[in-house]
Amino acid sequence: MPAQTSDQRWAAQAAVGDESAFRELYRAHVRPVYWIAQGILGSAPDAEDVTQETFVVAWRKLPALELRGESILPWLATICRFQAANRLRQRRRDRAHAAEAVDEAELPDTISVEEQVITSALAARIAAEVGTLSDLDREIFRLCATEGYAYQAAADRLGVTHAVVRNRLSRVRTQLRGAVNEVRDA
Missing domain, CATH: 1.10.10.10 (Winged helix-like DNA-binding domain superfamily/Winged helix DNA-binding domain)
Structure with missing residues (x-):
């Protein structure tokens, strides 16, 4: 049997609740995940939020993950893209609600x-x-x-x-x- 990569080992350990293994995954992949979010959102604060949301979702979903490759990054990138898309939709909703919320009495x-x-x-x-x-x-x-x-x-x-x-x-x-x-x- 081939030796496991660090990602595979950390993911398996984190999937059963090992927080230190998850911290290792986080440290290894937080920057690339952040840059993916930044590229989609163009906003550092939003990218930071989406990066954190990505890892929260990853922590929840790790027990069901069947890691097929050596790296967990493609899986994290997919989660990140979904979280960024959600953030973009929320921005649009917020702008629409803000425009509707202008009370004519205030003008x-x-x-x-x-x-x-x-x-x-x-x-x-x-x-x-x-x-x-x-x-x-x-x-x-x-x-x-x-x-x-x-x-x-x-x-x-x-x-x-x-x-x-x-x-x-x-x-x-x-x-x-x-x-x-x-x-x-x-």
């Missing part, structure tokens, strides 16, 4: 002309300022500030380092704050 009956002018001027100034950015800075701003990408996800998408995204986005935000303050002070 002002009128918006003053002055507020409309300030808002319009502010939007125009921000758009003009974003238009002066380099292509890379504009793309970093779009991904991180508009679409909510984590720095590392944006860096991976753009083929730059995490530090490049962090530093450039900080400069862009400072530049935009200056533009906003100009409009407010005017």
Whole structure:
């Protein structure tokens, strides 16, 4: 009989309740599971939650697992993808409920002309300022500030380092704050 791999041994031990064996599986696979979740969700906090949910589900389902290969990672990746899909569905439901929950009584009956002018001027100034950015800075701003990408996800998408995204986005935000303050002070 061929020797068992570490995953096979730990999975068998964890399946009968050995928490230290499950901790070994967790340590061995938490990073790849996290990166799978991060790739699907694009949000570090959500990826962390889904990673934990993946291992909670795995702990519950281990007694029924028949590990066919040497690694447990494909099984964990499948659980992770299902958990991430659930998270995405929950996000959509939350957004839909939040939109429905806006009570018209909370909305002002009128918006003053002055507020409309300030808002319009502010939007125009921000758009003009974003238009002066380099292509890379504009793309970093779009991904991180508009679409909510984590720095590392944006860096991976753009083929730059995490530090490049962090530093450039900080400069862009400072530049935009200056533009906003100009409009407010005017």
